[in-house]
Amino acid sequence: MHPRAEFFATQQWAGGVIGMGYVGLPLAVAMTKRGLTAIGYDISQSHVAALNAGESSIEDVTDEELQIALASGLTITSDPVDLGRADAVFIAVPSPLGRHREPDLSYIKSAAETISTIVRPGMLVALESTTYPGTTEDILVPAATAGGLVLDEDVFIAFSPERVSPGDDLKTIDIPKVVGGVSSVSSEVASEAYKRIVTSVHTVSSARTAEMAKLLENTYRAVNIGLVNEMAQLADKLDIDIWETIDAAATKPFGYQAFYPGPGVGGHCIPLDPQFLAWRAREAKFSTRFIDLAEQVNVGMPAYTADRAAAVLNRLERPVFGTEVLGVGIAYKPDIADDRESASIEVLRELEKRGARISVIDPVVGKERVESHGFTFVDPDADLSVFSLAVVLTDHRVLDLADIATQVEAVLDTRGAFRKLGTIPDNVEVL
């Protein structure tokens, strides 16, 4: 084993994390739980102050877990000097798309600049932010070696995608970690380090493979969601229940994985990640037809959902214009407060454009965020009889959907939520 790999496999080392968000905070807490010294670094001073006060910003780390981690030595800081004490630095900063759907690498570049100021002999640098194949080589290697440190002698560089799904039971440490270094030595060193944090590591031959693996996973999801969304539209035309159809197909013990229709894809992974690949493909003069087709279908779902909502109102002999519509849930998935890129919001915008008066019930996302979108916030205990239509967009567990259905004239269920409850009331139409 390479001596530095042995160091990470056997010694007590310090791990730094750049970016204390959905990905970075659980990683830092996981390192503390595993008995390593963890240093979380974030440029947002207010965020650092809140975390140091023991207030977690995300569902996957409770305040109590954070407080225990802080008491066990977790440092959270905005000072790069503190980060410089780390033997390994993991980068978990945002990687959004720009205005023209091109990768916006400004956060990764800024983190790489920080690395160039703190890098020292023996350091492992691992990028976790989702990005196109080649980013780790293109951006991190030059930044980490600019001061004269030599790759694989003084500094070791790898990519390891984060695969966590916020709000789900499987946590960072339970999900196998794909690790690929920019060289075989870097792969080995990074893999040994990750083995100290997570339960299972799958080492690949290059950082580019690890980058591509993450994009393949999420493209697979986007394409299959696109497929089932198209099937849902077809099933409606043929007067077939798509949900019953999926349940039937899913009894096949091999060759079929169930995906479910919905109002569109949301969050900061599924709508975005395939675009990294599509962008890189364009550079290589290659066209990613599955990605483009899935995007076309998925992007069309909010308008399709609004059409279905309008059809429900039509049957009630009500126009969309001026009618009170209740959006039930605006997070991009159940049981989390994250509403970034949420298709639920797109559906409500579409109905708003057609003149509907939109209110939202979403105790998980909360009043402040709901109102930031310009929607009226409805308290969960409020009288809902004013609403002609409730559109179930995100089925948070805390929402009493059966009760909502008894109060409004009609419901459009875009998530198959009432099927999960076991009864579909007469006034509920399923997407």
Ligand SMILES: NC(=O)c1ccc[n+]([C@@H]2O[C@H](COP(=O)([O-])OP(=O)(O)OC[C@H]3O[C@@H](n4cnc5c(N)ncnc54)[C@H](O)[C@@H]3O)[C@@H](O)[C@H]2O)c1
């Ligand atoms: N959230 C998820 O479910 C998820 C899952 C898998 C992968 N990812 C990927 O992980 C990466 C991070 O996503 P996230 O959801 O944790 O983001 P986030 O927005 O929750 O957190 C990012 C944090 O980084 C900080 N930051 C930004 N620039 C910085 C800099 N230059 N130096 C230090 N701190 C900086 C921000 O202040 C913020 O606290 C992205 O590439 C994302 O695509 C996210």
